[in-house]
Amino acid sequence: MPVLQADSLVKVYARNGEQLRAVDGISFHVDEGEIFSLLGPNGAGKSTTIGMISGLIAPTEGTATIGGHSITAEPVHAKELMGVVPQEIALYPNLTARQNLAFFGRMYGMGGAGLDKRIDEVLEFIDLVDRQNDRIDTFSGGMKRRVNIGVGLLHKPKLVYMDEPTVGVDPQSRRRILDTVLRLRDEYKMAVLYTTHLMEESQEISDRVGIIDNGRLIAVGTVEALIQQVGEEDRLVIQVDGDEVPSSLVEMIKQREDVSDLRIEHREVEGSLTKGTQLIVLVRGGRRALPALLQLVDDAGVTVSSVEVREPDLEAVFLHLTGKALRD
Amino acid sequence: MKRTLTIAAHELRLIFMDRGTLINLFLISVVMTIVVGFATGALSTGGGSPVVRVDVLDQDESALSAQFLDYLREANASLVLCPMDNDAGDICNLDDEPLDTQQARRRLENQTTLGLLIIPEGFSEDLFNGEDASVIFRASADASAPTFIQQAVETAVQRINGAFIAARTSDDIAPSGVGTDALSAAVYERAQETWSQEPVQINLVQTNTDEDEGPSFTQAGFGQSVPGMGSMYVMFVIFPVIGTLIRERENWTLQRLVVSPASKAEIMGGKVLARFVLGMIQYTVVFVVGLIIGVNYGSSPLALALVMASFVLCITALALALATFMKTEAQADGVALLLTLTLAPLGGAWWPLEIVPEFMRQVGHISPLAWAMDGYTDLIFFNGGVMDVLPEVAVLMGAALVFFVIGAIRFRYD
DSSP, X not given: OOSEEEEEEEXXXXXXXXXXXXXXXXXXXXXXXXXXXXXXXXXXXXXXXHHHHTTSSOOSEEEEEETTEETTTSHXXXXXXXXXXXSSOOSOTTSBHHHHHHHXXXXXTOOHHXXXXXXXXXXXXXXXXXXXXXXXXXXXXXXXXXXXXXXXXXXXXXXXXXXXXXXXXXXXXXXXXXXHHHHHHHTTOOEXXXXXXXHHHHHHHOSEEEEEETTEEEEEEOHHHHHHTTTTXXXXXXXEESSOOXXXXXXXXXXXXXXXXXXXXXXXXXXXXXXXXXXXXXXXXHHHHHHHHHHHXXXXXXXXXXXXXXXXXXXXXXXXXXXXXXXX | OHHHHHHHHHHHHHHHHOHHXXXXXXXXXXXXXXXXXXXXXXXXXXXXXXXXXXXXXXXXXXXXXXXXXXXXXXXXXXXXXXXTTOOTTOTTOOTTOOOOHHHHHHHHHTTSSSEEEEEOTTHHHHHHTTOOOOOEEEEOSXXXXXXXXXXXXXXXXXXHHHHHHHHHHHHHHSOTTSOHHHHHHHHHHHHHHHHHHSOOSOOOSOTTSOTTSOSOHHHHHXXXXXXXXXXXXXXXXHTTHHHHHHHHHHHTHHHHHHTSSOOHHHHHHHHHHHHHHHHHHHHHHHHHHHHHHTOOOOSOHHXXXXXXXXXXXXXXXXXXXXXXXXXXXXXXXXXHHHHHHHHHHHXXXXXXXXXXXXXXXXXXXXXXXXXXXXXXXXXXXXXXXXXXXXXXXXXHHHHHHHHHXXXXXXXXXX
């Protein structure tokens, strides 16, 4: 039995007299001991979905059960089985790490020596034993994130929701958080529902991924199965100067047999005030095709500033499914 | 319930970690109570014994009229009946001139006196003949004192009336042949005697003070400032919950509580309980200081606790309801300050509502503080009991209920 089952969740907000469907009929499940990622750009509906399945936001339609308990009909039982790690640092800044853990532990009915022992374990798990009696407002961003995660794990939940837990942390802290997520599955057999807009994170840690866009779940599966959807095509990202690409060049690239798609994106060039243009080419055998494609660009009088060959990944899947880049 | 208590204890811990709150709670409120107490004490008593001059034209000059005046003095010891009570220092401001009707009216108009009482000739004769008799009372335009004087006059009239009613009743029921005059005189005497042993209930004299004196400086000043400042500082410590709730929502600690197994009722109950306890602590601090200074809170601790609790609940509920309309912490802090500094003086925290015009007295009752002050006045100045403060408690609890319902319906946790 899945530890989480979400069925046809809908959330409609009324804004300025208009109905906004933030989540539009999402269904998925998370099995025990599984890491399931919800991958999608900002504003896709990930946090709203988490809000509904954690009991924070009432669904307009649909249901969610945790361990067989409906989050709306049996919220107390459902909430006892889940731990939530919100995107925000949901801690009391003028309390110490230990005091924060103790307070939230009591909210889960813990207390006495049992709570003290569990706090010790969690502090060890998040590697903050030596800072346990320091106030949260003296912590670095990464340390706060770790305490934020620790609070969600305190009562040994069967399922942990983690909403973009790496936002705003340095690479070292990010690495540590991702390792923590993997340990939750591997050592503690917890299921994790992980939301992110970062394809690399999702691809690295997930057993299965749900791709979400505009409030809809557009694909669900293992990373490998999703990548299969875009075949064996590589993505060639050719950055060129200027914001104009001759139509003749576009036509010539599209006419090649090994090219299945070409998209042109205009974006600012990092470290420069000038704008650049990206030619994103979906092509079979990208490395083999690269010299000929660069020759076409050169022949058209367009200056290439950088080239990148990307093997099939979730970014390509998202591009394939939505026609836009994940970061948009 | 356990979670509610945990949340309340946690809230109080966070509150007491803030030194600003401690300073407000234990220092500023006490200092303000003492300062305002001295100010209002001086205002009420002129810095010494209270003097409320009432000119009396006793045209009857009978033993009964003299007795009536004695009752009047007993009814309110602050009254100085002129010219009868004039002393060597000319407390009546008469400048050795005799008092006649014209002069009495002038003195009333220029507020040398606050009332004029005329006992017409034939007053006692009418009464002994079983006929209706009248006394004439004219009040000054000053809004505060005449109420006290009028009540004292009514008390004196009631005592005389009571005795005569008893005497007339004896006339009516005595068997024929019995000397009714002698009987009614005896009943009248006995009624007077009984009344003096069991004083009337309408009594404006402060029961805590010596019978020969009016309200002391302490009672007059601190009897006003202790409940007034106490109530204002209750608002000061409770209204910040508006900003706290917004900050908790912004920091996501509120949402973190909502996704825990704690129900929304437990969460809100904990927050309300914390502010209720804080409000009661604030009241206790100020009231204990008042007790040390010498304020007498009357004879009903239960009634006092009821007024305190109902006011604290009302303000807590008002804060919760207001929190649902606020969007930012800065907005909430501004509204909290504005409300406190508006509702407090409007409700009589800074000065007694008796000294403001009738219109403002009525407007002032928009403020819950005015109802609480009415309750405290009943207890501190009139030695009221639970039944006396029930109307005020009912209004405050009713308002609290309305505010709670608004807050519960409108409050957003996400």
